[in-house]
Amino acid sequence: MPIRALVLDQQDRGVEHRVVEFPVDVLPEGDVRVAVEWSSLNYKDALILAGRGRLVRTYPHVPGIDLAGTVLESANPDFAPGDRVILTGWRVGETWWGGYAEEARVRSEWLVSCPPGLTLRDAMVFGTAGLTAALACLALDDAGITPHSGSILVTGATGGLGSIAVHLLSRLGYSVTAATGKPELERVLRGLGATHVIPRQEIEEAPIKPLLVERWAGVIDAVGGTTLSHAAAEVSYGGMVALCGNASGNEFAGNVLPFLLRGIGFTGVDSVMASLDSRRRAWGMLAEFADLQAVAAVVHEVGLEDVPGRARAMLEGSSSGRTIVRPREGPS
Numbered sequence: 215m216p217i218r219a220l221v222l223d224q225q226d227r228g229v230e231h232r233v234v235e236f237p238v239d240v241l242p243e244g245d246v247r248v249a250v251e252w253s254s255l256n257y258k259d260a261l262i263l264a265g266r267g268r269l270v271r272t273y274p275h276v277p278g279i280d281l282a283g284t285v286l287e288s289a290n291p292d293f294a295p296g297d298r299v300i301l302t303g304w305r306v307g308e309t310w311w312g313g314y315a316e317e318a319r320v321r322s323e324w325l326v327s328c329p330p331g332l333t334l335r336d337a338m339v340f341g342t343a344g345l346t347a348a349l350a351c352l353a354l355d356d357a358g359i360t361p362h363s364g365s366i367l368v369t370g371a372t373g374g375l376g377s378i379a380v381h382l383l384s385r386l387g388y389s390v391t392a393a394t395g396k397p398e399l400e401r402v403l404r405g406l407g408a409t410h411v412i413p414r415q416e417i418e419e420a421p422i423k424p425l426l427v428e429r430w431a432g433v434i435d436a437v438g439g440t441t442l443s444h445a446a447a448e449v450s451y452g453g454m455v456a457l458c459g460n461a462s463g464n465e466f467a468g469n470v471l472p473f474l475l476r477g478i479g480f481t482g483v484d485s486v487m488a489s490l491d492s493r494r495r496a497w498g499m500l501a502e503f504a505d506l507q508a509v510a511a512v513v514h515e516v517g518l519e520d521v522p523g524r525a526r527a528m529l530e531g532s533s534s535g536r537t538i539v540r541p542r543e544g545p546s
């Protein structure tokens with residue numbers, strides 16, 4: 215049976231996309247073949263679909279940095295046909311064909327077993343965004359930031375990473391302040407568990423002084439730029455910033471005083487090359503603590519044809535929540 219996939223091709227005008235069918239033997243080499251039930255849309259996918267960031271070097275290309283599905287064939291005895299598996303990161307969807315196809319052939323060392331209690335759809339409701347949010351929560355916990363330490367700020371709160379971070383932190387017992395450019399979604403953020411919602415404008419300018427009033431025991435930042443500089447100046451004594459994203463840009467201008475006088479810490483969070491151990495810990499945290507009914511309010515389900523439009527909205531900053539992608543046509 216041919217495989218349906220969203221395929222990118224490089225043309226004079228840039229990257230073009232189309233949904234096509236091709237035979238299974240066109241898939242790249244790999245020791246496990248997976249029937250992809252669900253994929254998802256992340257900021258990096260949106261960049262790849264727009265041909266930005268030089269993330270993809272070889273075309274034609276099947277994007278999709280996330281996938282969840284069932285093993286069809288495996289040359290590795292650790293996986294057997296029928297096993298439910300998750301793949302995020304490892305540069306799949308960038309340097310390797312990814313999840314926007316009915317099947318994928320991948321390396322077994324990239325796979326994580328889908329935790330009991332999560333469906334494959336649930337796994338992609340979280341996807342890279344949720345994994346990163348969970349890794350950031352673990353980083354705060356590892357730094358000794360507990361719910362008693364004070365409030366946690368989440369920037370880019372209505373985005374994929376931000377919305378799962380808001381939810382997971384609240385389920386872990388933290389008081390969460392959600393900073394957003396979409397005040398109309400305040401009710402949605404409160405439904406996810408935000409204790410306070412503040413306008414993005416309150417924290418997006420560079421700080422006027424190196425040290426501002428202490429407000430946050432911790433920060434999960436999806437935005438970077440001057441927002442990150444501002445948030446750092448407001449972190450309380452001994453607090454920690456988990457730096458996850460760069461939705462507003464890569465530049466970061468800081469001052470050493472919050473580090474020297476308040477002993478704050480910065481930790482970078484990378485989901486792409488994260489170890490299998492930390493992935494298992496993070497997926498375990500999502501399976502144990504997240505409430506999928508609460509998260510359902512921010513989930514949008516699309517087919518392959520709808521992915522490019524959703525990706526454009528994401529780059530324009532007009533999307534919110536998590537978009538999950540079903541490569542197969544017909545009912546799920």
Ligand SMILES: NC(=O)c1ccc[n+]([C@@H]2O[C@H](COP(=O)([O-])OP(=O)(O)OC[C@H]3O[C@@H](n4cnc5c(N)ncnc54)[C@H](OP(=O)(O)O)[C@@H]3O)[C@@H](O)[C@H]2O)c1
Binds near residue numbers: 393436437483534
């Ligand atoms: N480190 C990792 O492993 C990792 C993994 C996943 C994602 N990321 C990064 O994390 C970021 C978020 O990813 P995502 O998939 O959650 O994307 P997303 O769904 O598009 O969320 C980004 C959110 O950031 C806010 N935002 C967008 N443009 C902004 C701007 N110019 N200034 C301030 N805020 C802005 C918006 O939220 P509001 O409207 O609510 O403010 C937006 O919804 C991206 O930079 C992505 O590359 C990193």
